Amino acid sequence: MELRNQTAFLEFHLLGMTNDPKLQPLIYGIFLCIYLVTILGNIVIFLAICSDSHLHTPMYFFLSILSINDMCLSTSTIPKMLVNIQAQNNKISYIQCISQLSFVSIFSGMENFLLAVMAYDRYVAICKPLMYTITMSPCCCAFFVLLCLLFSILDAVLHTVMVLQLSFCTNMEIHNFFCELAQILKLACSDTFLNNLLIFVAVFIFAGGAFSGVILSYIYILLSVFRMTSQTGKKKAFSTCTSHMSVVFLFYGTGLGVYFSSSETEFTRHSALASVMYTVVPQILNPFIYSLRNRDMKKAFQKFIGWIS
Template sequence: MGPRNKTGVSEFLLMEVTKDLELQPLHFILFLSIYLVTTLGNLLIILAVTSDSHLHTPMYFFLYNLSFTDICLSTTTIPKMLVNIQTQNQSITYTGCLTQLCSVLVFGSLESFLLAIMAYDRYVAICHPLRYMAIMNFRLCGWLILSSLFISIVNALLHSLMVLQLTFCTDLEIPLFFCEVVQVIKLACSDTLVNNILIYLTASIFGGVPVCGIIFSYTQIVSSVLRMPSVGGKYKAFSTCGSHLCVVSLFYGTGLGVYISSALINSSRQTAVASVVYAVVPQMLNPFIYSLRNRDMKEALKRLISKIPLPFQDYVI
Protein backbone atom coordinates (compact mmCIF):
# COMPACT_ATOMS: atom_id res chain seq x y z
CA MET A 1 0.00 0.00 0.00
CA GLY A 2 1.30 3.44 -0.88
CA PRO A 3 1.62 6.37 1.46
CA ARG A 4 -1.45 7.88 2.97
CA ASN A 5 -1.94 11.56 3.42
CA LYS A 6 -2.40 13.15 6.78
CA THR A 7 -6.18 13.02 6.56
CA GLY A 8 -6.03 9.23 6.10
CA VAL A 9 -4.13 8.64 9.35
CA SER A 10 -6.56 7.78 12.12
CA GLU A 11 -4.24 6.51 14.84
CA PHE A 12 -0.72 5.55 15.85
CA LEU A 13 0.42 2.60 17.94
CA LEU A 14 2.59 3.10 21.01
CA MET A 15 4.99 0.49 22.33
CA GLU A 16 3.73 -1.88 25.00
CA VAL A 17 5.24 -1.45 28.44
CA THR A 18 5.46 -5.24 28.65
CA LYS A 19 4.16 -8.13 26.60
CA ASP A 20 3.86 -10.34 29.68
CA LEU A 21 0.20 -10.21 30.77
CA GLU A 22 1.12 -11.23 34.32
CA LEU A 23 3.43 -8.22 34.69
CA GLN A 24 0.96 -5.65 33.37
CA PRO A 25 -0.85 -5.12 36.73
CA LEU A 26 2.54 -4.60 38.39
CA HIS A 27 3.57 -2.03 35.78
CA PHE A 28 0.21 -0.31 36.12
CA ILE A 29 0.66 0.02 39.89
CA LEU A 30 4.25 1.19 39.42
CA PHE A 31 3.44 3.99 36.98
CA LEU A 32 0.31 4.97 38.87
CA SER A 33 2.40 5.30 42.04
CA ILE A 34 5.01 7.36 40.19
CA TYR A 35 2.33 9.69 38.85
CA LEU A 36 0.65 10.11 42.26
CA VAL A 37 3.97 10.77 43.99
CA THR A 38 4.98 13.26 41.29
CA THR A 39 1.67 15.10 41.44
CA LEU A 40 1.40 15.12 45.24
CA GLY A 41 5.03 16.10 45.79
CA ASN A 42 4.96 19.00 43.35
CA LEU A 43 1.53 20.08 44.56
CA LEU A 44 2.87 20.29 48.13
CA ILE A 45 5.70 22.51 46.88
CA ILE A 46 3.17 24.76 45.12
CA LEU A 47 0.93 24.97 48.20
CA ALA A 48 3.88 25.63 50.52
CA VAL A 49 5.16 28.49 48.35
CA THR A 50 1.67 29.94 48.00
CA SER A 51 0.71 29.74 51.68
CA ASP A 52 3.98 30.78 53.34
CA SER A 53 4.85 34.47 53.11
CA HIS A 54 8.50 33.67 53.90
CA LEU A 55 8.73 31.95 50.52
CA HIS A 56 7.38 34.85 48.48
CA THR A 57 10.76 35.49 46.90
CA PRO A 58 12.03 35.14 43.30
CA MET A 59 13.79 31.83 44.02
CA TYR A 60 10.62 30.16 45.27
CA PHE A 61 8.51 31.84 42.61
CA PHE A 62 10.61 30.03 40.01
CA LEU A 63 10.40 26.81 42.03
CA TYR A 64 6.61 27.18 42.05
CA ASN A 65 6.62 27.36 38.25
CA LEU A 66 9.04 24.43 37.98
CA SER A 67 6.74 22.26 40.11
CA PHE A 68 3.72 23.24 38.02
CA THR A 69 5.66 22.40 34.85
CA ASP A 70 6.65 19.01 36.29
CA ILE A 71 3.01 18.17 36.98
CA CYS A 72 1.99 19.15 33.46
CA LEU A 73 4.87 17.23 31.85
CA SER A 74 4.02 14.05 33.76
CA THR A 75 0.32 14.45 32.97
CA THR A 76 1.01 14.53 29.24
CA THR A 77 2.60 11.06 29.23
CA ILE A 78 1.76 8.84 32.22
CA PRO A 79 -2.10 8.86 32.19
CA LYS A 80 -2.21 7.70 28.56
CA MET A 81 0.30 4.99 29.40
CA LEU A 82 -1.91 3.84 32.28
CA VAL A 83 -4.98 3.75 30.04
CA ASN A 84 -3.13 1.66 27.45
CA ILE A 85 -1.94 -0.81 30.09
CA GLN A 86 -5.42 -1.11 31.58
CA THR A 87 -7.22 -1.58 28.25
CA GLN A 88 -4.38 -3.57 26.63
CA ASN A 89 -4.77 -1.29 23.63
CA GLN A 90 -1.72 0.64 22.46
CA SER A 91 -3.49 2.91 19.99
CA ILE A 92 -3.52 6.69 20.22
CA THR A 93 -5.51 8.86 17.86
CA TYR A 94 -3.77 11.08 15.32
CA THR A 95 -5.10 14.17 17.10
CA GLY A 96 -4.17 12.75 20.50
CA CYS A 97 -0.65 11.99 19.32
CA LEU A 98 -0.13 15.51 17.98
CA THR A 99 -1.54 16.97 21.20
CA GLN A 100 0.80 14.85 23.30
CA LEU A 101 3.74 15.68 21.04
CA CYS A 102 3.01 19.40 21.32
CA SER A 103 2.53 19.28 25.10
CA VAL A 104 5.78 17.39 25.68
CA LEU A 105 7.64 20.01 23.62
CA VAL A 106 6.01 22.91 25.48
CA PHE A 107 6.67 21.70 29.00
CA GLY A 108 10.04 20.09 28.21
CA SER A 109 11.33 23.33 26.70
CA LEU A 110 9.81 25.38 29.53
CA GLU A 111 11.55 23.24 32.14
CA SER A 112 14.88 23.74 30.40
CA PHE A 113 14.36 27.52 30.41
CA LEU A 114 13.27 27.51 34.06
CA LEU A 115 16.44 25.71 35.14
CA ALA A 116 18.51 28.35 33.33
CA ILE A 117 16.48 31.17 34.91
CA MET A 118 16.94 29.65 38.37
CA ALA A 119 20.70 29.47 37.77
CA TYR A 120 20.68 33.18 36.86
CA ASP A 121 18.68 33.90 40.01
CA ARG A 122 21.34 32.17 42.15
CA TYR A 123 24.06 34.07 40.29
CA VAL A 124 22.46 37.43 41.13
CA ALA A 125 21.79 36.40 44.75
CA ILE A 126 25.40 35.36 45.39
CA CYS A 127 27.39 37.69 43.16
CA HIS A 128 25.22 40.82 43.63
CA PRO A 129 23.48 40.31 46.99
CA LEU A 130 22.95 44.01 47.73
CA ARG A 131 21.22 44.58 44.39
CA TYR A 132 19.34 41.26 44.35
CA MET A 133 15.82 42.59 44.95
CA ALA A 134 16.40 45.52 42.63
CA ILE A 135 17.52 43.24 39.79
CA MET A 136 15.17 40.31 40.40
CA ASN A 137 12.06 42.46 40.73
CA PHE A 138 8.53 41.25 40.12
CA ARG A 139 8.42 42.65 36.58
CA LEU A 140 11.58 40.87 35.48
CA CYS A 141 10.54 37.57 37.09
CA GLY A 142 7.14 37.70 35.39
CA TRP A 143 8.69 38.66 32.06
CA LEU A 144 11.17 35.76 32.24
CA ILE A 145 8.41 33.22 32.90
CA LEU A 146 6.00 34.57 30.28
CA SER A 147 8.65 34.93 27.59
CA SER A 148 9.90 31.38 28.25
CA LEU A 149 6.36 30.05 28.02
CA PHE A 150 5.68 32.00 24.83
CA ILE A 151 8.87 30.77 23.13
CA SER A 152 8.14 27.18 24.20
CA ILE A 153 4.60 27.34 22.80
CA VAL A 154 5.79 28.84 19.50
CA ASN A 155 8.44 26.13 19.20
CA ALA A 156 5.93 23.35 19.91
CA LEU A 157 3.35 24.74 17.48
CA LEU A 158 5.98 25.09 14.78
CA HIS A 159 6.99 21.43 15.10
CA SER A 160 3.34 20.34 15.24
CA LEU A 161 2.45 22.30 12.10
CA MET A 162 5.43 20.79 10.29
CA VAL A 163 4.27 17.29 11.29
CA LEU A 164 0.81 18.11 9.93
CA GLN A 165 2.36 18.55 6.49
CA LEU A 166 3.78 15.01 6.44
CA THR A 167 2.30 11.92 4.85
CA PHE A 168 2.50 8.59 6.65
CA CYS A 169 2.81 4.99 5.54
CA THR A 170 1.00 1.92 6.85
CA ASP A 171 3.59 1.25 9.57
CA LEU A 172 2.49 3.66 12.28
CA GLU A 173 4.06 2.03 15.36
CA ILE A 174 6.00 4.48 17.55
CA PRO A 175 8.87 2.73 19.40
CA LEU A 176 8.19 4.71 22.59
CA PHE A 177 5.52 4.81 25.27
CA PHE A 178 4.45 8.30 24.21
CA CYS A 179 4.44 10.44 21.06
CA GLU A 180 7.77 12.14 20.55
CA VAL A 181 8.47 14.40 17.58
CA VAL A 182 11.60 12.62 16.32
CA GLN A 183 9.97 9.18 16.38
CA VAL A 184 6.79 10.45 14.71
CA ILE A 185 8.80 12.05 11.90
CA LYS A 186 10.62 8.75 11.31
CA LEU A 187 7.28 7.16 10.38
CA ALA A 188 6.66 9.63 7.55
CA CYS A 189 6.83 8.59 3.90
CA SER A 190 7.28 12.13 2.61
CA ASP A 191 10.45 14.21 2.67
CA THR A 192 11.42 15.13 6.26
CA LEU A 193 14.56 17.17 5.55
CA VAL A 194 13.02 20.45 6.73
CA ASN A 195 11.61 18.75 9.83
CA ASN A 196 15.00 17.29 10.76
CA ILE A 197 16.78 20.60 10.19
CA LEU A 198 14.22 22.30 12.41
CA ILE A 199 14.69 19.67 15.12
CA TYR A 200 18.48 20.06 15.18
CA LEU A 201 18.20 23.84 15.11
CA THR A 202 15.68 24.10 17.95
CA ALA A 203 17.47 21.41 19.97
CA SER A 204 20.65 23.46 19.75
CA ILE A 205 18.80 26.58 20.87
CA PHE A 206 16.56 25.13 23.60
CA GLY A 207 19.25 22.78 24.86
CA GLY A 208 22.44 24.66 24.18
CA VAL A 209 21.44 28.17 25.27
CA PRO A 210 20.06 27.15 28.71
CA VAL A 211 23.05 24.88 29.37
CA CYS A 212 25.48 27.67 28.42
CA GLY A 213 23.55 30.04 30.69
CA ILE A 214 23.75 27.58 33.58
CA ILE A 215 27.47 26.99 33.04
CA PHE A 216 28.15 30.75 32.87
CA SER A 217 26.11 31.42 36.03
CA TYR A 218 27.88 28.76 38.07
CA THR A 219 31.29 29.77 36.76
CA GLN A 220 30.64 33.25 38.13
CA ILE A 221 29.19 31.81 41.36
CA VAL A 222 32.22 29.60 42.01
CA SER A 223 34.58 32.46 41.24
CA SER A 224 32.70 34.75 43.64
CA VAL A 225 32.44 32.16 46.42
CA LEU A 226 36.14 31.29 46.30
CA ARG A 227 36.93 34.94 46.99
CA MET A 228 34.87 34.91 50.19
CA PRO A 229 37.10 35.04 53.30
CA SER A 230 34.64 33.21 55.56
CA VAL A 231 34.33 29.41 55.38
CA GLY A 232 30.81 29.71 56.73
CA GLY A 233 29.92 32.14 53.96
CA LYS A 234 31.27 29.77 51.35
CA TYR A 235 29.26 26.88 52.77
CA LYS A 236 26.06 28.95 52.92
CA ALA A 237 26.52 30.15 49.33
CA PHE A 238 27.11 26.66 47.98
CA SER A 239 24.25 25.20 50.03
CA THR A 240 21.76 27.58 48.39
CA CYS A 241 22.82 26.18 45.00
CA GLY A 242 22.92 22.51 46.00
CA SER A 243 19.28 21.69 45.27
CA HIS A 244 19.31 23.44 41.92
CA LEU A 245 22.53 21.70 40.87
CA CYS A 246 21.01 18.31 41.76
CA VAL A 247 17.88 19.05 39.69
CA VAL A 248 19.96 20.31 36.74
CA SER A 249 22.19 17.22 36.88
CA LEU A 250 19.15 14.94 37.02
CA PHE A 251 17.30 16.64 34.15
CA TYR A 252 20.20 16.96 31.72
CA GLY A 253 21.96 13.82 32.93
CA THR A 254 18.99 11.56 32.19
CA GLY A 255 18.49 13.33 28.85
CA LEU A 256 22.13 12.74 27.92
CA GLY A 257 21.80 9.13 29.06
CA VAL A 258 18.83 8.60 26.73
CA TYR A 259 20.76 10.12 23.81
CA ILE A 260 23.82 7.93 24.44
CA SER A 261 21.75 4.77 24.95
CA SER A 262 19.82 5.36 21.72
CA ALA A 263 23.12 5.79 19.87
CA LEU A 264 24.83 2.72 21.35
CA ILE A 265 21.95 0.31 21.90
CA ASN A 266 20.09 -1.23 18.99
CA SER A 267 17.20 -2.45 21.14
CA SER A 268 14.21 -0.14 20.68
CA ARG A 269 12.67 -1.44 23.92
CA GLN A 270 15.73 -0.54 25.99
CA THR A 271 15.77 2.90 24.38
CA ALA A 272 12.07 3.27 25.20
CA VAL A 273 12.69 2.34 28.83
CA ALA A 274 15.48 4.92 28.98
CA SER A 275 13.12 7.54 27.57
CA VAL A 276 10.58 6.77 30.30
CA VAL A 277 13.27 7.34 32.91
CA TYR A 278 13.96 10.74 31.36
CA ALA A 279 10.27 11.61 31.08
CA VAL A 280 9.09 10.66 34.58
CA VAL A 281 11.97 10.30 37.07
CA PRO A 282 13.25 13.93 37.26
CA GLN A 283 9.71 15.24 37.74
CA MET A 284 9.13 12.78 40.57
CA LEU A 285 12.41 13.47 42.40
CA ASN A 286 12.51 17.27 42.10
CA PRO A 287 10.16 17.91 45.09
CA PHE A 288 12.20 15.57 47.30
CA ILE A 289 15.46 17.24 46.31
CA TYR A 290 14.19 20.71 47.18
CA SER A 291 12.34 19.68 50.33
CA LEU A 292 15.21 17.61 51.77
CA ARG A 293 18.04 20.03 50.98
CA ASN A 294 16.30 23.33 51.70
CA ARG A 295 15.67 24.29 55.32
CA ASP A 296 13.13 27.01 54.53
CA MET A 297 11.16 24.62 52.33
CA LYS A 298 11.20 21.91 55.02
CA GLU A 299 9.86 24.37 57.59
CA ALA A 300 7.17 25.61 55.20
CA LEU A 301 6.08 22.04 54.45
CA LYS A 302 5.90 21.25 58.18
CA ARG A 303 3.69 24.28 58.76
CA LEU A 304 1.53 23.34 55.77
CA ILE A 305 1.09 19.73 56.87
CA SER A 306 0.31 20.82 60.44
CA LYS A 307 -2.66 22.80 59.10
CA ILE A 308 -4.16 19.72 57.43
CA PRO A 309 -7.02 18.43 59.62
CA LEU A 310 -6.58 14.84 60.75
CA PRO A 311 -9.50 12.36 60.74
CA PHE A 312 -11.44 12.31 63.99
CA GLN A 313 -9.18 14.98 65.56
CA ASP A 314 -12.27 16.77 66.85
CA TYR A 315 -13.13 13.68 68.89
CA VAL A 316 -9.75 13.45 70.61
CA ILE A 317 -10.01 14.56 74.23
Protein backbone atom coordinates (compact mmCIF):
# COMPACT_ATOMS: atom_id res chain seq x y z
CA MET A 1 0.00 0.00 0.00
CA GLU A 2 2.93 2.28 0.69
CA LEU A 3 4.23 1.86 -2.85
CA ARG A 4 0.83 2.72 -4.29
CA ASN A 5 0.60 5.90 -2.20
CA GLN A 6 3.99 7.01 -3.49
CA THR A 7 3.06 6.72 -7.17
CA ALA A 8 1.77 10.30 -7.24
CA PHE A 9 5.39 11.44 -6.73
CA LEU A 10 6.89 9.20 -9.39
CA GLU A 11 8.37 10.43 -12.65
CA PHE A 12 8.65 8.50 -15.88
CA HIS A 13 11.40 9.06 -18.44
CA LEU A 14 10.24 9.33 -22.05
CA LEU A 15 13.27 8.14 -24.00
CA GLY A 16 11.71 9.27 -27.27
CA MET A 17 13.01 8.43 -30.71
CA THR A 18 16.74 8.62 -29.94
CA ASN A 19 19.17 9.63 -27.19
CA ASP A 20 21.69 11.09 -29.64
CA PRO A 21 21.93 14.84 -28.84
CA LYS A 22 22.94 15.60 -32.43
CA LEU A 23 19.68 14.17 -33.77
CA GLN A 24 17.41 15.95 -31.27
CA PRO A 25 17.18 19.23 -33.26
CA LEU A 26 16.33 17.29 -36.42
CA ILE A 27 13.61 15.29 -34.65
CA TYR A 28 12.29 18.49 -33.08
CA GLY A 29 12.05 20.17 -36.48
CA ILE A 30 10.41 17.17 -38.14
CA PHE A 31 7.76 16.71 -35.46
CA LEU A 32 7.10 20.44 -35.20
CA CYS A 33 6.41 20.54 -38.95
CA ILE A 34 4.25 17.41 -38.71
CA TYR A 35 2.23 18.91 -35.87
CA LEU A 36 1.73 22.27 -37.60
CA VAL A 37 0.70 20.63 -40.88
CA THR A 38 -1.69 18.31 -39.02
CA ILE A 39 -3.35 21.17 -37.15
CA LEU A 40 -3.49 23.47 -40.18
CA GLY A 41 -4.76 20.76 -42.54
CA ASN A 42 -7.54 19.63 -40.23
CA ILE A 43 -8.55 23.21 -39.40
CA VAL A 44 -8.88 23.95 -43.11
CA ILE A 45 -10.95 20.78 -43.59
CA PHE A 46 -13.26 21.80 -40.74
CA LEU A 47 -13.63 25.42 -41.87
CA ALA A 48 -14.16 24.44 -45.51
CA ILE A 49 -17.01 22.13 -44.50
CA CYS A 50 -18.57 24.76 -42.25
CA SER A 51 -18.36 27.48 -44.90
CA ASP A 52 -19.89 25.47 -47.78
CA SER A 53 -23.60 24.73 -47.42
CA HIS A 54 -23.32 21.96 -50.04
CA LEU A 55 -21.20 20.01 -47.57
CA HIS A 56 -23.71 20.17 -44.73
CA THR A 57 -24.46 16.47 -45.07
CA PRO A 58 -23.94 13.55 -42.66
CA MET A 59 -20.80 12.35 -44.46
CA TYR A 60 -19.04 15.70 -44.11
CA PHE A 61 -20.40 16.22 -40.62
CA PHE A 62 -18.60 13.05 -39.54
CA LEU A 63 -15.51 14.17 -41.45
CA SER A 64 -15.46 17.46 -39.54
CA ILE A 65 -15.68 15.56 -36.25
CA LEU A 66 -12.86 13.30 -37.44
CA SER A 67 -10.73 16.39 -38.16
CA ILE A 68 -11.31 17.74 -34.66
CA ASN A 69 -10.45 14.34 -33.19
CA ASP A 70 -7.23 14.12 -35.25
CA MET A 71 -6.13 17.51 -33.92
CA CYS A 72 -6.84 16.41 -30.35
CA LEU A 73 -4.98 13.11 -30.76
CA SER A 74 -1.89 14.84 -32.15
CA THR A 75 -2.04 17.49 -29.43
CA SER A 76 -2.13 14.84 -26.71
CA THR A 77 1.30 13.48 -27.71
CA ILE A 78 3.48 15.75 -29.86
CA PRO A 79 3.59 19.04 -27.84
CA LYS A 80 4.90 17.26 -24.72
CA MET A 81 7.61 15.66 -26.82
CA LEU A 82 8.60 19.04 -28.29
CA VAL A 83 8.70 20.64 -24.83
CA ASN A 84 10.93 17.85 -23.52
CA ILE A 85 13.36 18.20 -26.42
CA GLN A 86 13.41 21.99 -26.06
CA ALA A 87 14.06 21.77 -22.30
CA GLN A 88 16.44 18.82 -22.72
CA ASN A 89 14.44 17.02 -20.05
CA ASN A 90 12.69 13.73 -20.77
CA LYS A 91 10.78 13.50 -17.48
CA ILE A 92 7.01 13.33 -17.21
CA SER A 93 5.20 13.17 -13.89
CA TYR A 94 2.97 10.27 -12.91
CA ILE A 95 -0.16 12.44 -13.11
CA GLN A 96 0.81 13.84 -16.51
CA CYS A 97 1.58 10.35 -17.79
CA ILE A 98 -1.75 8.94 -16.66
CA SER A 99 -3.56 11.95 -18.14
CA GLN A 100 -1.76 11.53 -21.45
CA LEU A 101 -2.59 7.83 -21.47
CA SER A 102 -6.27 8.66 -20.92
CA PHE A 103 -6.44 11.25 -23.69
CA VAL A 104 -4.63 9.04 -26.20
CA SER A 105 -7.04 6.21 -25.38
CA ILE A 106 -10.07 8.47 -25.79
CA PHE A 107 -9.07 10.01 -29.11
CA SER A 108 -7.68 6.85 -30.70
CA GLY A 109 -10.85 5.03 -29.64
CA MET A 110 -12.96 7.87 -31.01
CA GLU A 111 -11.20 7.56 -34.36
CA ASN A 112 -11.90 3.83 -34.37
CA PHE A 113 -15.64 4.31 -33.79
CA LEU A 114 -15.96 7.28 -36.14
CA LEU A 115 -14.54 5.27 -39.03
CA ALA A 116 -17.17 2.59 -38.37
CA VAL A 117 -19.98 5.18 -38.30
CA MET A 118 -18.70 6.75 -41.53
CA ALA A 119 -18.72 3.31 -43.18
CA TYR A 120 -22.31 2.81 -42.03
CA ASP A 121 -23.20 6.21 -43.47
CA ARG A 122 -21.83 5.16 -46.88
CA TYR A 123 -23.72 1.85 -46.60
CA VAL A 124 -27.05 3.60 -46.03
CA ALA A 125 -26.36 6.17 -48.78
CA ILE A 126 -25.55 3.52 -51.41
CA CYS A 127 -27.62 0.50 -50.38
CA LYS A 128 -30.69 2.24 -48.92
CA PRO A 129 -30.83 5.69 -50.53
CA LEU A 130 -34.59 6.12 -49.97
CA MET A 131 -34.09 5.73 -46.22
CA TYR A 132 -30.99 7.92 -46.04
CA THR A 133 -32.58 11.18 -44.88
CA ILE A 134 -34.49 9.37 -42.14
CA THR A 135 -31.73 7.03 -40.98
CA MET A 136 -29.02 9.71 -41.04
CA SER A 137 -31.06 12.64 -39.77
CA PRO A 138 -29.24 15.39 -37.81
CA CYS A 139 -30.46 13.94 -34.52
CA CYS A 140 -29.25 10.46 -35.47
CA CYS A 141 -25.86 11.81 -36.55
CA ALA A 142 -25.44 13.66 -33.27
CA PHE A 143 -26.49 10.50 -31.41
CA PHE A 144 -23.89 8.43 -33.28
CA VAL A 145 -21.13 10.90 -32.40
CA LEU A 146 -22.15 10.98 -28.73
CA LEU A 147 -22.25 7.18 -28.71
CA CYS A 148 -18.72 7.06 -30.16
CA LEU A 149 -17.53 9.49 -27.50
CA LEU A 150 -19.26 7.52 -24.74
CA PHE A 151 -17.67 4.23 -25.77
CA SER A 152 -14.26 5.90 -26.12
CA ILE A 153 -14.45 7.47 -22.66
CA LEU A 154 -15.67 4.18 -21.16
CA ASP A 155 -12.73 2.32 -22.69
CA ALA A 156 -10.23 4.96 -21.52
CA VAL A 157 -11.67 5.10 -17.98
CA LEU A 158 -11.46 1.32 -17.61
CA HIS A 159 -7.80 1.23 -18.64
CA THR A 160 -6.93 4.29 -16.55
CA VAL A 161 -8.57 2.96 -13.39
CA MET A 162 -6.77 -0.36 -13.79
CA VAL A 163 -3.40 1.38 -14.27
CA LEU A 164 -4.02 3.46 -11.14
CA GLN A 165 -4.14 0.22 -9.15
CA LEU A 166 -0.57 -0.69 -10.15
CA SER A 167 2.64 -0.09 -8.21
CA PHE A 168 5.90 0.98 -9.84
CA CYS A 169 9.43 0.37 -8.60
CA THR A 170 12.75 1.50 -10.04
CA ASN A 171 12.74 1.11 -13.82
CA MET A 172 10.72 4.11 -15.05
CA GLU A 173 12.04 4.36 -18.63
CA ILE A 174 9.45 4.41 -21.42
CA HIS A 175 10.91 3.68 -24.85
CA ASN A 176 8.52 6.02 -26.58
CA PHE A 177 7.69 9.72 -27.02
CA PHE A 178 4.44 9.41 -25.05
CA CYS A 179 2.95 7.26 -22.29
CA GLU A 180 1.73 4.18 -24.12
CA LEU A 181 -0.40 1.71 -22.18
CA ALA A 182 1.50 -1.45 -23.14
CA GLN A 183 4.84 0.03 -22.09
CA ILE A 184 3.52 1.38 -18.80
CA LEU A 185 2.31 -2.11 -17.90
CA LYS A 186 5.82 -3.46 -18.52
CA LEU A 187 7.18 -1.11 -15.84
CA ALA A 188 4.77 -2.21 -13.12
CA CYS A 189 5.96 -4.21 -10.12
CA SER A 190 2.51 -5.57 -9.34
CA ASP A 191 0.57 -8.19 -11.27
CA THR A 192 -0.77 -6.91 -14.62
CA PHE A 193 -2.81 -9.98 -15.59
CA LEU A 194 -6.15 -8.14 -15.24
CA ASN A 195 -4.80 -5.16 -17.19
CA ASN A 196 -3.70 -7.36 -20.08
CA LEU A 197 -6.99 -9.25 -19.96
CA LEU A 198 -8.87 -5.95 -20.14
CA ILE A 199 -6.79 -4.89 -23.16
CA PHE A 200 -7.63 -8.16 -24.92
CA VAL A 201 -11.35 -7.86 -24.16
CA ALA A 202 -11.48 -4.16 -25.11
CA VAL A 203 -9.66 -4.76 -28.39
CA PHE A 204 -11.92 -7.70 -29.21
CA ILE A 205 -15.16 -5.85 -28.39
CA PHE A 206 -14.45 -2.23 -29.32
CA ALA A 207 -11.78 -2.36 -32.04
CA GLY A 208 -12.89 -5.73 -33.40
CA GLY A 209 -16.55 -4.72 -33.37
CA ALA A 210 -15.91 -1.43 -35.13
CA PHE A 211 -13.62 -3.00 -37.73
CA SER A 212 -16.15 -5.78 -38.35
CA GLY A 213 -18.78 -3.10 -38.90
CA VAL A 214 -16.55 -1.41 -41.47
CA ILE A 215 -15.88 -4.67 -43.32
CA LEU A 216 -19.55 -5.68 -43.26
CA SER A 217 -20.65 -2.27 -44.54
CA TYR A 218 -18.25 -2.43 -47.47
CA ILE A 219 -19.24 -5.98 -48.33
CA TYR A 220 -22.85 -4.83 -48.72
CA ILE A 221 -21.67 -1.75 -50.61
CA LEU A 222 -19.66 -3.84 -53.07
CA LEU A 223 -22.57 -6.25 -53.61
CA SER A 224 -24.89 -3.31 -54.23
CA VAL A 225 -22.45 -1.64 -56.64
CA PHE A 226 -21.92 -4.83 -58.64
CA ARG A 227 -25.68 -5.09 -59.12
CA MET A 228 -25.81 -1.61 -60.65
CA THR A 229 -26.25 -1.54 -64.42
CA SER A 230 -25.15 2.07 -64.87
CA GLN A 231 -21.39 2.62 -65.14
CA THR A 232 -21.91 6.21 -64.05
CA GLY A 233 -23.67 5.00 -60.89
CA LYS A 234 -20.85 2.59 -60.11
CA LYS A 235 -18.23 5.28 -60.60
CA LYS A 236 -20.13 7.72 -58.39
CA ALA A 237 -20.58 5.10 -55.66
CA PHE A 238 -16.90 4.22 -55.64
CA SER A 239 -15.85 7.89 -55.68
CA THR A 240 -17.78 8.55 -52.47
CA CYS A 241 -16.05 5.64 -50.72
CA THR A 242 -12.42 5.77 -51.89
CA SER A 243 -11.32 8.51 -49.47
CA HIS A 244 -12.86 6.78 -46.48
CA MET A 245 -11.48 3.40 -47.54
CA SER A 246 -8.00 4.92 -47.78
CA VAL A 247 -8.28 6.35 -44.25
CA VAL A 248 -9.59 3.02 -42.93
CA PHE A 249 -6.69 1.05 -44.41
CA LEU A 250 -4.24 3.65 -43.11
CA PHE A 251 -5.57 3.65 -39.53
CA TYR A 252 -6.17 -0.08 -39.08
CA GLY A 253 -3.12 -1.02 -41.13
CA THR A 254 -0.78 1.04 -38.97
CA GLY A 255 -2.55 -0.23 -35.83
CA LEU A 256 -1.99 -3.85 -36.86
CA GLY A 257 1.61 -3.02 -37.71
CA VAL A 258 2.17 -1.68 -34.20
CA TYR A 259 0.52 -4.75 -32.68
CA PHE A 260 2.69 -7.25 -34.56
CA SER A 261 5.79 -5.12 -34.01
CA SER A 262 5.27 -5.01 -30.24
CA SER A 263 4.40 -8.72 -30.03
CA GLU A 264 7.52 -9.85 -31.87
CA THR A 265 10.14 -7.53 -30.36
CA GLU A 266 11.06 -6.09 -27.00
CA PHE A 267 10.10 -2.49 -26.24
CA THR A 268 12.91 -0.44 -27.74
CA ARG A 269 13.00 2.72 -29.80
CA HIS A 270 11.67 0.65 -32.69
CA SER A 271 8.43 0.64 -30.73
CA ALA A 272 8.46 4.44 -30.76
CA LEU A 273 8.78 4.43 -34.54
CA ALA A 274 5.90 1.97 -34.75
CA SER A 275 3.73 4.12 -32.48
CA VAL A 276 4.28 7.10 -34.78
CA MET A 277 2.46 5.11 -37.46
CA TYR A 278 -0.89 5.21 -35.68
CA THR A 279 -0.68 8.36 -33.52
CA VAL A 280 0.92 10.72 -36.05
CA VAL A 281 0.82 9.47 -39.66
CA PRO A 282 -2.97 9.00 -40.15
CA GLN A 283 -3.70 12.37 -38.58
CA ILE A 284 -1.42 14.28 -40.95
CA LEU A 285 -2.46 12.32 -44.06
CA ASN A 286 -6.24 12.39 -43.55
CA PRO A 287 -6.67 16.01 -44.79
CA PHE A 288 -4.61 15.28 -47.90
CA ILE A 289 -6.52 12.06 -48.63
CA TYR A 290 -9.91 13.77 -48.43
CA SER A 291 -8.81 16.92 -50.27
CA LEU A 292 -7.02 15.16 -53.14
CA ARG A 293 -9.52 12.32 -53.75
CA ASN A 294 -12.80 14.15 -53.20
CA ARG A 295 -14.18 16.49 -55.86
CA ASP A 296 -16.59 18.22 -53.47
CA MET A 297 -13.80 18.92 -51.00
CA LYS A 298 -11.63 20.37 -53.77
CA LYS A 299 -14.41 22.78 -54.69
CA ALA A 300 -14.93 23.66 -51.05
CA PHE A 301 -11.21 24.33 -50.63
CA GLN A 302 -11.14 26.60 -53.67
CA LYS A 303 -14.21 28.46 -52.42
CA PHE A 304 -12.77 28.79 -48.92
CA ILE A 305 -9.38 30.00 -50.17
CA GLY A 306 -11.10 32.51 -52.45
CA TRP A 307 -13.20 33.69 -49.52
CA ILE A 308 -10.22 34.33 -47.19
CA SER A 309 -7.96 35.84 -49.86
